[in-house]
Amino acid sequence: MPVEQICTIVSADRLNEFAYSFTLEAGKLVEQQGLRAGQFLHIQCGEGLLLRRPISVSLAQADDPEDLVRIVFEVRGEGTRWLAGRRAGEKLNVLGPLGNGFACGPKDRLLLVGGGIGVPPLLGQAALTWGHSTAVLGFRCAERAMLVEDFREKCRELHLCSDDGSLGFHGFVHQKLEQLLEKDADYTAVLSCGPKPMLRSVAETAERFGVPCQVSLEERMACGVGACLGCAVQMADGTMKHVCKDGPVFDAREVDWNV
Numbered sequence: 001m002p003v004e005q006i007c008t009i010v011s012a013d014r015l016n017e018f019a020y021s022f023t024l025e026a027g028k029l030v031e032q033q034g035l036r037a038g039q040f041l042h043i044q045c046g047e048g049l050l051l052r053r054p055i056s057v058s059l060a061q062a063d064d065p066e067d068l069v070r071i072v073f074e075v076r077g078e079g080t081r082w083l084a085g086r087r088a089g090e091k092l093n094v095l096g097p098l099g100n101g102f103a104c105g106p107k108d109r110l111l112l113v114g115g116g117i118g119v120p121p122l123l124g125q126a127a128l129t130w131g132h133s134t135a136v137l138g139f140r141c142a143e144r145a146m147l148v149e150d151f152r153e154k155c156r157e158l159h160l161c162s163d164d165g166s167l168g169f170h171g172f173v174h175q176k177l178e179q180l181l182e183k184d185a186d187y188t189a190v191l192s193c194g195p196k197p198m199l200r201s202v203a204e205t206a207e208r209f210g211v212p213c214q215v216s217l218e219e220r221m222a223c224g225v226g227a228c229l230g231c232a233v234q235m236a237d238g239t240m241k242h243v244c245k246d247g248p249v250f251d252a253r254e255v256d257w258n259v
């Protein structure tokens with residue numbers, strides 16, 4: 001059951017020219033409300049009539065006196081620009097937990113495939129499966145890379161990719177994924193977050209190798225709780241589902257990739 005929580009920003013760091021990382025004191029959202037990485041918080045961005053903005057939970061940790069939640073975001077428009085201007089010690093009005101995160105357990109051997117700002121929501125799964133999982137992280141260029149050392153610490157293997165060749169493998173994450181699966185397809189699942197064309201290619205690659213795949217979808221959102229139809233997406237069986245309430249994580253086979 002989502003609750004409104006006033007969270008103190010305990011640290012506000014800049015990861016690169018575009019991305020920010022905040023750690024929030026989040027009451028008992030983790031311990032009592034069950035907030036997990038991969039779910040999202042609906043954050044009031046500004047004092048005026050601005051709607052809340054959905055931001056994924058990157059890490060969630062039960063703690064005293066308050067639980068700690070890490071979010072990572074890039075500036076896209078007015079709301080995230082306002083958010084980027086907040087400093088440690090200031091407070092945020094947050095609604096959560098919202099949505100369903102990835103389904104996985106601590107013993108799972110996962111392939112975590114993230115692109116751009118889709119990388120942060122996978123960090124919690126790397127932490128959960130500490131030392132078991134392999135991460136494939138893709139960025140447009142080296143300047144946009146983020147959380148590399150965080151993933152390196154938590155994963156068995158880390159593969160970096162860039163569109164322009166300025167970092168790691170020169171190419172797309174699904175091409176690196178294919179190379180890895182050709183050598184070893186014995187993974188519990190592929191978990192992926194990033195732009196939809198990337199997710200589609202990742203889903204097709206996982207399917208070809210017979211590895212289950214979960215994808216975290218992004219849609220513009222208004223209410224965030226399934227009340228406005230703003231985030232409806234077409235499913236392969238012809239039904240519509242809400243990214244905010246039924247997702248954002250879906251089994252890749254459920255999604256209609258042709259719309």
Ligand SMILES: Cc1cc2nc3c(=O)[nH]c(=O)nc-3n(C[C@H](O)[C@H](O)[C@H](O)COP(=O)(O)OP(=O)(O)OC[C@H]3O[C@@H](n4cnc5c(N)ncnc54)[C@H](O)[C@@H]3O)c2cc1C
Binds near residue numbers: 040078117
């Ligand atoms: C479930 C979910 C989790 C998300 N997690 C993160 C996260 O962890 N970090 C992060 O940086 N961003 C995340 N986003 C995207 C983030 O919510 C948007 O960037 C933000 O709402 C933009 O608000 P704004 O006021 O800054 O920009 P706006 O002025 O509202 O929009 C700026 C531009 O971004 C586009 N846009 C806005 N919202 C979305 C969206 N949801 N999907 C795709 N394009 C959008 C608009 O069409 C416009 O072109 C997430 C979105 C969803 C749905």
Ligand code: FES
Binds near residue numbers: 221222226230243
């Ligand atoms: S954002 Fe309103 S139904 Fe999903």
